[in-house]
Amino acid sequence: MTHLILTRHGHVDWIATERFRGRAELPLSELGKRQATALGARIARSWKPRAIYASPLSRCVHTAQAIAQTTGAAVQTLSDLVDTDYGQWQGRTHQEVQAHWPEEFKSWFENPDLTAIPDGETLAAVLVRATSVLRNMIAEHPDDQVVLVGHDSINRVILLHALGLPLSHYWRVKQEPCCVNEIRIEGGKCALYRINESFHLIGLSA
Numbered sequence: 155m156t157h158l159i160l161t162r163h164g165h166v167d168w169i170a171t172e173r174f175r176g177r178a179e180l181p182l183s184e185l186g187k188r189q190a191t192a193l194g195a196r197i198a199r200s201w202k203p204r205a206i207y208a209s210p211l212s213r214c215v216h217t218a219q220a221i222a223q224t225t226g227a228a229v230q231t232l233s234d235l236v237d238t239d240y241g242q243w244q245g246r247t248h249q250e251v252q253a254h255w256p257e258e259f260k261s262w263f264e265n266p267d268l269t270a271i272p273d274g275e276t277l278a279a280v281l282v283r284a285t286s287v288l289r290n291m292i293a294e295h296p297d298d299q300v301v302l303v304g305h306d307s308i309n310r311v312i313l314l315h316a317l318g319l320p321l322s323h324y325w326r327v328k329q330e331p332c333c334v335n336e337i338r339i340e341g342g343k344c345a346l347y348r349i350n351e352s353f354h355l356i357g358l359s360a
Contacts, residue, residue, distance in 0.1 A: 156292050157299040160335040163213040164189040173247050176240035184218050188358050189332040190220035196354035198224035199289045204298035206313040209235040234283040267321035278320025284311040316344035330359035
């Protein structure tokens with residue numbers, strides 16, 4: 155059985171005011187660093203991962219390193235875990251995108267699976283990466299516990315796929331910074347044991 159602990163990176167400044175972060179390099183905020191430390195302790199209490207895979211963006215790598223400090227597992231980067239390419243929207247606030255691309259912006263929140271972000275990536279393309287991650291984990295870690303450190307978007311898509319739900323349900327899945335999701339894969343079938351668990355972050359503040 156492949157046992158995955160899927161998490162999101164810690165807080166970064168572009169979470170509020172909300173911007174399309176995408177593949178911009180953003181350091182963890184001080185809150186994000188505290189969240190990553192708490193996440194590392196949470197994972198070490200319950201699991202013994204054989205490996206940790208992180209998106210190559212530094213906010214995920216640094217979160218993964220905090221997990222490595224408590225678990226002793228080595229960190230590797232995995233390009234398929236990178237955030238969605240938001241093209242011309244990257245770095246812009248929601249208000250800016252709405253002003254410049256009102257129809258596309260409206261579609262993104264109403265029909266995300268059908269939206270084409272200007273010069274960016276579709277959710278269908280993100281799904282291709284998500285399934286590649288799962289296939290790689292099954293092949294490389296058929297009997298291991300593994301931590302994956304990704305982003306809000308790629309995590310949502312991985313979870314939708316694990317649940318057998320269409321991409322149109324994208325906004326029905328939530329991912330807080332440094333949350334914990336647990337997926338077990340056996341015989342090619344996924345079972346979800348935890349989703350967006352964040353009790354280990356109680357008491358942390360900006």
